[in-house]
Structure formats: structure tokens, C-alpha cells
Amino acid sequence: MTEKLLYTDNLSVGYSGRVVVGNVNIGLLPGRIVALIGPNGAGKSTILKTIARQLPPVSGRIFLEEKNLFSLPEVKLAKTMSILMTERPRPEMMTCFDIASAGRYPYTGWLGVLSEQDKAQVWRAMELTGVSDLAGRDFNLISDGQRQLVMLARAICQQPRILVLDEPTSFLDIRHKLSLLSIIKKLVNEQKIAVIMSLHELDLAQRIADTVVCVRNGAIDRSGTPGEIFSGGYIGRLFGVEQGSYNELFGVPELQPPAGEPGVFVISGGGRGIELFRRLQKQGLPFAVGILHENDVELPAAHALAADVITETAFEPIKKSTLERAMSVMEKCPKVICCLQSFGTLNDGNRLLFEMAKNQGKLTED
Amino acid sequence: MPDKSRYALGYVLLIILLFALLAVSTVTGSVSLGELLSQKDQYTAEQIIKGIRLPRLIAAALLGGALSVSGFLLQTFFNNPIAGPFVLGISSGAKLTVALSMIFFLGRGIKISSAGLIFAAFAGSMLCMGLILLISGRVRSMSLLIICGVMIGYICSAITDFAVTFADDSNIVNLHNWSMGSFSGTGWGDVRTMALVVPAAVICAFLLSKPMGAYQLGETYAANMGVNVRRFRITLILLSGLLSACVTAFAGPISFVGVAAPHLIKSLFKTARPIVIIPACFLGGAVFCLFCDLIARTLLAPTELSISSVTAVFGAPIVIWLMLKRRKGAAK
Numbered sequence: 201m202t203e204k205l206l207y208t209d210n211l212s213v214g215y216s217g218r219v220v221v222g223n224v225n226i227g228l229l230p231g232r233i234v235a236l237i238g239p240n241g242a243g244k245s246t247i248l249k250t251i252a253r254q255l256p257p258v259s260g261r262i263f264l265e266e267k268n269l270f271s272l273p274e275v276k277l278a279k280t281m282s283i284l285m286t287e288r289p290r291p292e293m294m295t296c297f298d299i300a301s302a303g304r305y306p307y308t309g310w311l312g313v314l315s316e317q318d319k320a321q322v323w324r325a326m327e328l329t330g331v332s333d334l335a336g337r338d339f340n341l342i343s344d345g346q347r348q349l350v351m352l353a354r355a356i357c358q359q360p361r362i363l364v365l366d367e368p369t370s371f372l373d374i375r376h377k378l379s380l381l382s383i384i385k386k387l388v389n390e391q392k393i394a395v396i397m398s399l400h401e402l403d404l405a406q407r408i409a410d411t412v413v414c415v416r417n418g419a420i421d422r423s424g425t426p427g428e429i430f431s432g433g434y435i436g437r438l439f440g441v442e443q444g445s446y447n448e449l450f451g452v453p454e455l456q457p458p459a460g461e462p463g464v465f466v467i468s469g470g471g472r473g474i475e476l477f478r479r480l481q482k483q484g485l486p487f488a489v490g491i492l493h494e495n496d497v498e499l500p501a502a503h504a505l506a507a508d509v510i511t512e513t514a515f516e517p518i519k520k521s522t523l524e525r526a527m528s529v530m531e532k533c534p535k536v537i538c539c540l541q542s543f544g545t546l547n548d549g550n551r552l553l554f555e556m557a558k559n560q561g562k563l564t565e566d
Numbered sequence: 567m568p569d570k571s572r573y574a575l576g577y578v579l580l581i582i583l584l585f586a587l588l589a590v591s592t593v594t595g596s597v598s599l600g601e602l603l604s605q606k607d608q609y610t611a612e613q614i615i616k617g618i619r620l621p622r623l624i625a626a627a628l629l630g631g632a633l634s635v636s637g638f639l640l641q642t643f644f645n646n647p648i649a650g651p652f653v654l655g656i657s658s659g660a661k662l663t664v665a666l667s668m669i670f671f672l673g674r675g676i677k678i679s680s681a682g683l684i685f686a687a688f689a690g691s692m693l694c695m696g697l698i699l700l701i702s703g704r705v706r707s708m709s710l711l712i713i714c715g716v717m718i719g720y721i722c723s724a725i726t727d728f729a730v731t732f733a734d735d736s737n738i739v740n741l742h743n744w745s746m747g748s749f750s751g752t753g754w755g756d757v758r759t760m761a762l763v764v765p766a767a768v769i770c771a772f773l774l775s776k777p778m779g780a781y782q783l784g785e786t787y788a789a790n791m792g793v794n795v796r797r798f799r800i801t802l803i804l805l806s807g808l809l810s811a812c813v814t815a816f817a818g819p820i821s822f823v824g825v826a827a828p829h830l831i832k833s834l835f836k837t838a839r840p841i842v843i844i845p846a847c848f849l850g851g852a853v854f855c856l857f858c859d860l861i862a863r864t865l866l867a868p869t870e871l872s873i874s875s876v877t878a879v880f881g882a883p884i885v886i887w888l889m890l891k892r893r894k895g896a897a898k
Contacts, residue, residue, distance in 0.1 A: 287786050292782070293838040
């Protein structure tokens, strides 16, 4: 394992002596991304502000390269750590280049005049984040997504070894979310920067982070790899999800299934039914689904939304017992919808279900 | 770079305007150039120019520059283009303490030195600044803060008027003129004091350009880039207070220059970078005040207008326009 660039030792963070999150032990490694997740108001930002030395800790210590963070000289800290917080500057008459070049502050002389090397660094950072064509534009007159990328360029040309980001992707559209995270990933891989960021988008946290730290009820509830955190229904518990569910494997939220006995039986498979499940859910019609193999792509959606799901072991032909169970459920449903156009050998049971529904006159076109 | 030529052009324009105004102001007034030249008594002509007009002009230029820089510092501090020593009530606070100390000392037959006046004004401006800072901790809205500042200004002015009304007769004329704001009656002694204090403070402000530039991105980012925010904020407040105190001590409260001049300069230079703007603000404030003083002296000559009424006519519309523009920006 590489040396930790920064770590916290029994840190308690909060405001004016009041602890918001206690017992924080986080370590940052070069080339690794730590993501903080957790409910609103859990204290993710408070932790980040303390690590960025914007807020004194209530108790405990933070070490940067084995030195106490709060006794480092300002310039030393500025050359080691840069930030991208939720506060967006609203400067007067400043171009994007002006904003980005502010990151050179710790490297310029006493009047802050940029040298040619400084300018080259700024341009490189702006090119990396893809905003060099905005250089001459007024910072107040570009979009939120572009602003965030300019601010990232500012953070990058500060040449940090640690990057602290507070909800960097919030309020951005999907294109900017992905491009921002790709740039960060690239920096981490190429320059071995250590990153800590809070994210509201769980799906993105799962995909980008090496370590996920979960903050809840004034403590670090759990931390581990995305695989460890996004499993066993933990995310639903972390956020206290009551209505609907969260699919941890794909990172997809689903709404609550309609309550009551199923009135529609859906014969489906291979993902063809997902769109129909959502439509039935929106109309508030409870439904049952069958027969799905356990490796079927639409199984998670079916489990999340259907009142009853009849499944068969993966790669096995549908057994007689399974078929009978499906038939008894279908029996009680006045309507049957079949999403399949053809049936393979393993799926022959579904063909039998389809024919039975057709004979009973229950089959409806959607 | 087009930026650089714009800055150069801006500076050349300001310097030409400054010298043109100085020249025009020297030769115009209640005694015209023709009269001055035809004056049989060359001694009187020299007296008018040397003893009355020149110190007054230099004072107008220096104090105008001081106000403008003071305004720019406050605008940076509050991240608000409408902030200024007058609108935040700081000038009026200085006016109050100067008036009180004048009444106190003159009533006892003691003449206060110009340094003493500055000190009194500084105390007053810091007092109001403290109040404003207390309020700014509570209100998030900048417009609300400005309204509070204007109210504080009114309270201070009211107390000043009250004190002036009850002052000894002999003081009233002097005090009354001064409390309206005027450059008239400035002597060389005063000019010497301001020529020491104002340039020193402006140079200090200029040396703060770098952290000021970082601070324009907000406190959070400034701190991250290595600015000692606490120390920087205190220095900024002290400097802007000293500059506006100096103005109030010598010329009384002068309205809106601190907002209007920096704004015009920023629009002319199309940037807010402190390293470019601070010297330009100084020149711009000087030009603005010389221009307004010229109007104050000549428009209804031989009656003189108060400088504040002239600066208000030109400055207040700019403030209104800025507020509207800001509103539009916020709604967007």
C-alpha cells in the first residue's frame, strides 16, 4: 500500500463546538478516489470543509504528509490541496481565463503577475477540462456546467496533490456530469492525485469511487469498496428509503409497486416488459409477472414493481411445478398481456401460458 | 494583446482628462482668466491661484481618488458593486465624530490639527464599519445591507445636525459649510497632510492587489489559494476606513463618488482586476471630483454649490442603474 497523503485521526467536525459528525477516520491515497455519500444534512460538506481547512475541527486531528494540517503555512497548503466547493463565485467583470488563472496564486510573485509558464499552465488546465474556447468570455454569462468546468480548471492549475470536491456534479446535465467525472478520473490515473468528493448521485459514486464512505446520523456508518457498500440492501437502509426501492447492482431507483392483488398477468422476458411494468405502475394497477429466468435482465424491475414474480432457475427449461404456480396466479388475474413474440426451447412454459390465456379469452393487447 | 492596449488607452485618457481639468479649473472661477491677467495687482492674482485654487484643486484630486479607491476596496470586501463609503453610512459616521470633536475642542478654544481631524474621522468610520459588519453577519441580502447603511448614515447625519444646531455661533458657519461637503477653504497645510496619508494608503491598497484578486472569487477559494482571509479582511477595512476618513475630515461627506467612479473605470477598462483598476480608480476618482468641483464652483457663480449635491446628480443615477442591472442578473 502507498503512503497516505492525508488522514484524519478521530476527527470530530462541526460548527462552534457542536459536533455534526464524530469519529471520522478517512485516509486519502494518491491515485485513489474517496466518495462520501449519505442523506441530506448528514455532514458530508462539513467533513470536506474541515479537511480543506476551511473549518476548525471540534476535536481530533488531520495529518497531511504526517504534518498537522492546521499548522501548515498557507502557501504550502495551497500548493498541495485545491478545492471545488458548492459556493460559486459571482465575480464582477472577470473572464473565464481570469477565474482559472486565479489557481496560480500560490506560484506567482507579490503582485500576482502571471509569467509565461503560469499562463501555459492555465491554458493546459483549461484544455484538459475542455473550456479553452471560453477563455475570453465573462464568467457570469456561461452555463452552470461550463462554470463548473472552469472552476475545475482553476483547481487543476493550482497543481494540487489532493483535490477536495463538494457535490461537483449537482445541477449539471448528464453530459457535463460525465465529462467532469471523466476528467477527474483522468487526473487521478495520470497524475496520481488523491481525490475526496461528496456525491449525491449514488450511481456515479458507485462507478467512480475506489472507496465509498457512508455518513449517517452523526457518524461514519460504513466504508468500503463500492462492491461492499452497494449490496445487501444497505443503500436503502442508509438513506431510510421507505417508498420505492434502490437497485444496488445497476444503481437505479424504482418507485413503490401499486398495492393490492394483481389484476394483470404479464408474460414477459428479455427486457421486453420493463416499459410495460413502469406504465402499469404509473396507472396504479397491481400486476404479476411470469415466468422469468433468474438471470433475466428485467428481473430487478419486476421484483421492484410487481406484486408477484414467478421465476425459474437460470438456463433451465421451465419446470412443470413452476408452470403450475404461474397458472394459478394467472387464474386470478382477469387480464393477461404477453410481451413475447416468440418462445425458445427453454422458454416453452411461457408459450403454454400464452396459449392458455388465449383460450380463456383473457389475452389483451397491452 | 488587445487587453493591454485597452488598459494603456484608458490610462492615457484618464491622465489627459486629469491635466485638462486641472488646467481649466485653475483658470476658471468667480474671478475669470481675463480678470486675472488684466489684474493690475499681480500679487492678488497670484494669491487667488496659489493660495486658493491650487490647494483646492489638489485636495479635490487627492480626496476624489481616495474616495474612489475606498469604494473599490469596499466593493471587493462585500462582493457588491453598490458598496461605498457613503452608501454604507461610513462617511456619515466619520462626519459625526469630526463634528463632535470640532465642537468640543473649538468650544474650548483649542484648534485641532489636521491629523487630529483624520483620527476623529477614522474613529467614526470604524464605528459605523463595525456596525455594518455586525449587520452583514445577519443579513444575506446585499440590498438590505445597503438600506441599513443608508439608515445608519441618516442617523449619524441627524445627530450631527443636532449637534451643529446647538454649537456656538462662531463655529456654526464653518461647521455648516463643512457638513454639507465642500473643498473650499482648503489650505496648504491640509494638502500636505493628505498628500502624505492618501498616497500611502493607496499604495498599500495597490500592494494588496494579489490577495484582492483571489478574494474576488469568494472567501472559500481565497483561503484555499493561500490568502490569510482574516488578516486580509482587517487590512482592507482599515485601509478603506482610513481613506474615507481622510476625505471626510477635510471635505465633509461626499456622496456616491465611491460607487460611481470605480464603476465607470471598470466599464472603461472592462475588467475588475485590482492591479489594473486600483491606480485607474485613483485617477478616475480624481477626475470625477475635479469635474464635479468645477461645476460646483462655476454653475451658479459666485454662489457655490455643495460638492455633494453635484456628485449626487452624477453618481446617484449610476447607483440606481447598477441596482437594476444587478436585479436583472439575479433574476436570470
